[in-house]
Amino acid sequence: xxxxxxxxxxxxxxxxxxxxxxxxxxxxxxxxxxxxxxxxxxxxxxxxxxxxxxxxxxxxxxxxxxxxxxxxxxxxxxxxxxxxxxxxxxxxxxxxxxxxxxxxxxxxxxxxxxxxxxxxxxxxxxxxxxxxxxxxxxxxxxxxxxxxxxxxxxxxxxxxxxxxxxxx
Amino acid sequence: xxxxxxxxxxxxxxxxxxxxxxxxxxxxxxxxxxxxxxxxxxxxxxxxxxxxxxxxxxxxxxxxxxxxxxxxxxxxxxxxxxxxxxxxxxxxxxxxxxxxxxxxxxxxxxxxxxxxxxxxxxxxxxxxxxxxxxxxxxxxxxxxxxxxxxx
Numbered sequence: 076x077x078x079x080x081x082x083x084x085x086x087x088x089x090x091x092x093x094x095x096x097x098x099x100x101x102x103x104x105x106x107x108x109x110x111x112x113x114x115x116x117x118x119x120x121x122x123x124x125x126x127x128x129x130x131x132x133x134x135x136x137x138x139x140x141x142x143x144x145x146x147x148x149x150x151x152x153x154x155x156x157x158x159x160x161x162x163x164x165x166x167x168x169x170x171x172x173x174x175x176x177x178x179x180x181x182x183x184x185x186x187x188x189x190x191x192x193x194x195x196x197x198x199x200x201x202x203x204x205x206x207x208x209x210x211x212x213x214x215x216x217x218x219x220x221x222x223x224x225x226x227x228x229x230x231x232x233x234x235x236x237x238x239x240x241x242x243x
Numbered sequence: 244x245x246x247x248x249x250x251x252x253x254x255x256x257x258x259x260x261x262x263x264x265x266x267x268x269x270x271x272x273x274x275x276x277x278x279x280x281x282x283x284x285x286x287x288x289x290x291x292x293x294x295x296x297x298x299x300x301x302x303x304x305x306x307x308x309x310x311x312x313x314x315x316x317x318x319x320x321x322x323x324x325x326x327x328x329x330x331x332x333x334x335x336x337x338x339x340x341x342x343x344x345x346x347x348x349x350x351x352x353x354x355x356x357x358x359x360x361x362x363x364x365x366x367x368x369x370x371x372x373x374x375x376x377x378x379x380x381x382x383x384x385x386x387x388x389x390x391x392x393x394x
Contacts, residue, residue: 199300
């Protein structure tokens with residue numbers, strides 16, 4: 076055995092300590108890095124905006140638009156169908172209302188009752204809402220229809236979460 | 244409303260508003276290879292239907308757990324179905340509908356103490372296809388109009 080190939084005691088200790096030290100440092104840093112970039116790795120659950128319709132389609136008359144989102148809860152991942160009533164109001168702003176009746180959760184329809192052609196009507200217990208989604212007093216609902224967060228990008232309407240409003 | 248803890252919690256204090264039950268009647272027969280696929284398809288189709296109806300009218304319609312039975316057992320089943328209906332009436336539910344694709348029930352309609360809604364289903368198909376979806380949407384609308392006419 077030549078002397079050159081021999082590893083001295085000093086070198087051996089050096090290698091070993093660097094190796095072990097490296098492992099320890101990596102063991103400490105990995106969770107910290109993971110923690111720092113965690114928001115990037117996390118899957119989105121709600122809160123993101125979904126493209127629903129082209130802005131050109133939206134008129135002064137409420138129209139029903141449907142889209143699906145993936146919903147994840149503790150046990151299932153499922154596709155959920157969402158619906159919105161969308162129209163332009165008199166000041167040309169886009170309004171997107173949730174169709175879920177604030178009484179017991181039926182789906183309301185626009186102008187489906189002949190007596191109230193300019194209101195949202197709930198077929199279950201005759202709850203009514205005016206065009207801006209505010210509940211008509213003396214009908215069962217106690218709060219206005221929730222409003223979707225919305226955003227217009229590249230001529231498309233994006234809708235986010237429905238925000239509840241206080242009762243009238 | 245469904246038979247789930249969260250929905251029941253909402254149902255109990257608001258009983259007076261939820262006066263309608265839909266019971267899905269679902270046949271199956273695990274002894275026959277021939278029928279299993281078709282029955283499985285109709286079971287899924289039944290679920291799609293009742294889910295659509297429940298979603299639109301959840302504030303007034305309670306969707307009962309499925310009523311399963313052996314596909315040729317109508318004779319003996321009538322009594323058990325009526326038992327279900329009696330128990331639902333004690334809640335009290337006013338309108339009780341039984342929803343099925345199984346035409347054999349038609350003959351027993353008069354013995355059943357609820358309203359039978361028999362819909363000729365699709366024999367087979369693909370639940371994801373646009374054709375099936377259009378069929379379900381259209382039929383579900385008709386059925387809910389029928390239910391509304393009883394309110």
